[in-house]
Amino acid sequence: MSKTVKVAVTGAAGQIGYSLLFRLVTGEIFGPETKVALHLLEITPAMPALQGVVMELDDCAFPLLDYVLMTDDPAQAFDGVNWALLVGARPRSKGMERGDLIRANGPIFTTQGNALQRAASDIRVLVVGNPANTNALIAMHNAPDIPNERFAAMTRLDENRAYAQLAQKAGVPVTAVSNVAIWGNHSATQYPDAENARINGQPAMEVISDHDWLRGDFIKTVQQRGAKIIEARGLSSAASAASAALDHVKSMENRTPDGHWFSAGVPSDGSYGIAPGLIFSYPIRSDGAGGYEIVQGLPLSDFAREKIALTENELQDERATVADLLT
Secondary structure: OOEEEEEEEEOOOOHHHHHHHHHHOOOOOOOOOEEEEEEEEOOHHHHHHHHHHHHHHHHHOOOOEEEEEEEOOHHHHOOOOOEEEEOOOOOOOOOOOHHHHHHHHHHHHHHHHHHHOOOOOOOEEEEOOOOHHHHHHHHHHOOOOOOHHHEEEOOHHHHHHHHHHHHHHHOOOHHHEEOOEEEEOOOOOOEEEOOOOEEOOEEHHHHOOOHHHHOOHHHHHHHHHHHHHHHHHOOOOHHHHHHHHHHHHHHHHOEOOOOOOEEEEEEOOOHHHOOOOOEEEEEEEEEOOOOEEEOOOOOOOHHHHHHHHHHHHHHHHHHHHOHHHOO
């Protein structure tokens, strides 16, 4: 084996954690020559459930699984890790406003940000737990020794949802769709961009003539998909969220093909006029070596700019809500 990668997963006994852990160690994500060490973090009451998950990992006898560390201590969980998948977060309870949820998660991601400074020098962090963008912002500000560009919030799930909707509308395989971008917040204000998307290499706006759908139901479906899944199955979209998190890791681990991109919430550098410092979803390209660039120069219609302004404003409000935690 050429190397070992250490991956921390928080909320590891939860539904998303359960859905992603087994795929992390099959060779699918880091390649067939890379061993994977798992650092699994849970809250103390969930440690017995985590023990059961680890028993299943043992029973799979994965050749690439180096070892498993179970802990309820963030400092131990993040010690020396190369990837941190921050899945665990306080869920939204009945009657809780989004601002209340943001404040409730603040202490969790403040503590984890501090602990992340024990990670390896090449650490990359993906925040999955909602509200992902602002949770990532809090963690980033509380880990001053880690370069800001190492932090991302997951919007790959939204991108994958958009891919599926466009493919179904056009009557093509999902592999025929490319260059979909998600702009802004992982929330109901996000903007899934069909104007720059392509289907079989052609502009999606030319392939799909129903522009009212592209600017209406398509956007609403992607924005509200999570709520619809909860309504249908009584549980959140755990498997698809886990798959999207793994897609993000794979995309960062490999160089993005020329002319393509994927979506992630990353620290804004002012591109497209977005306020610097927000964790804002952009189309990005990975260099395959830990770095990335925000795709520049994409045309944005007045309609698109209006939608992007709405999601930026929401992120500005969320940042103001946790201003005291951004040390």
